[in-house]
Amino acid sequence: MTEFEVIASYFNAGQQSRGDVILGQSDDCAIVRTTPQTHIAVTTDTMVAGVHFDEKVPPRALGHKLVAVNLSDLAAMGAEPAWLSLAITMPEVNTSWLEEFSAGLHELANYYNCQLIGGDTTRGPLTLTLTAQGLLPEDQLLTRRGANPGDWIYVSGTLGDAAAALAAQRGEISVCPVQQQQLEERLFYPTPRITLGQALRPIATSAIDISDGLAADLSHILKRSEVGARLQVNNLPYSNALNGNIAVEQQRHFALHGGDDYELCFTIPEASRGTLETALAHIGVDVTCVGQIEANGGLRLFDGDNELPSSIVGYQHFGVNL
Ligand SMILES: [Mg+2]
Structure with missing residues (x-):
């Protein structure tokens, strides 16, 4: 041929x-x-x-x-x-x-x-x-630059499934065959959040897709917008395939540092939260508020009121997404 x-x-x-x-x-x-x-x-x-x-x-x-x-x-x-x-x-x-x-x-x-x-x-x-x-x-550009102190940080869908699928393939975690299949579905057939992205154009102050893990990708927004953030790791959304089946620390690790999720992370001003809910009603994608933009201080992780050590924030992965 x-x-x-x-x-x-x-x-x-x-x-x-x-x-x-x-x-x-x-x-x-x-x-x-x-x-x-x-x-x-x-x-x-x-x-x-x-x-x-x-x-x-x-x-x-x-x-x-x-x-x-x-x-x-x-x-x-x-x-x-x-x-x-x-x-x-x-x-x-x-x-x-x-x-x-x-x-x-x-x-x-x-x-x-x-x-x-x-x-x-x-x-x-x-x-x-x-x-x-x-x-x-031309008058509705959505970029990584534009997050302001006080804006709420949201993510779409669930995080960590693709990384968990890879870990299961490598034998690093053990899940049942049904869960393995659900996780691999997310790894092999990710859903680009096209409709959500378009709905966010007039509402969000910044956005990025999560390809390298939430910690790294949110950090790109913080750097470009010259702000910091408080991320509530206890609010991170997980799928049923992950929830209850592996240790909480492992789930967090996959969500923060795993990558390959292809969900969106975006920031919404307090005044636009109602508009966001109206827009979402027509789309059928779940979003979760996971934190708030601060004036400075880089990315800080909290479990409830307890701040987690900065070593968890700075973890660098050298996996599939170089
Ligand atoms: Mg990207």
Whole structure:
């Protein structure tokens, strides 16, 4: 199979087309139509075999996750997904692998009306790189910068499941097969919080997606916004698969430092908390208030009224998300 046949069979076929794509994968460049008063948000993520994933990850999950991690970055900026470019390096043309991988990719891309408009296919060690572009109204930018003292800190969904799935695979924790499957579902098929991100645009003062663990990602907001925060670790949200099945300290560790959650962390001024609740009623995503922005002092962790040692805050992980 030639490069062109691979593209035609697996990446051109199976996807919806958008009205703003003038030229897709049929020329030297793709051409897309832009609209006035709209900014374009651009993000790229690479997944390398043996570094970011191993042979335990089904190819369909790889296709899903590659789209999900990119769309999660768009969600953090409140952008509406539009166009994707895929650079894929693979050791050989494995048609059953390509079929599953492209099905996972198209499934999520189509769900968010996101079109693959170009890319490159080469031979070499398996490496997957995706660039996603999304649309934003120019007067509603949601960034890491803008959190103010007194703002409330929220996270969406539940934290720590993906890290727990990896730990279970490595035999570091023991869970029953049903829980293992629930945790792996979160590791393999993360949900980008696209609708939530767009709803937050006019309400939140800052946002980030949680890819490296809440402690590291919230710290990015604190640094960019030049503020500190008090994080109530006793309020962190956990799934049923985690709750009651592993030690509380372990749950906390996964939530704070595990990564791969792809939930959103965002800050809301006191005056907008009611608006947030109204907006959430239409979305169907749970959010949890986990702390408050302070004027300074960096990131401080509290269990109830007790401040935890700073060594827990500063833990650095060198896992899958380098
Ligand atoms: Mg991110």
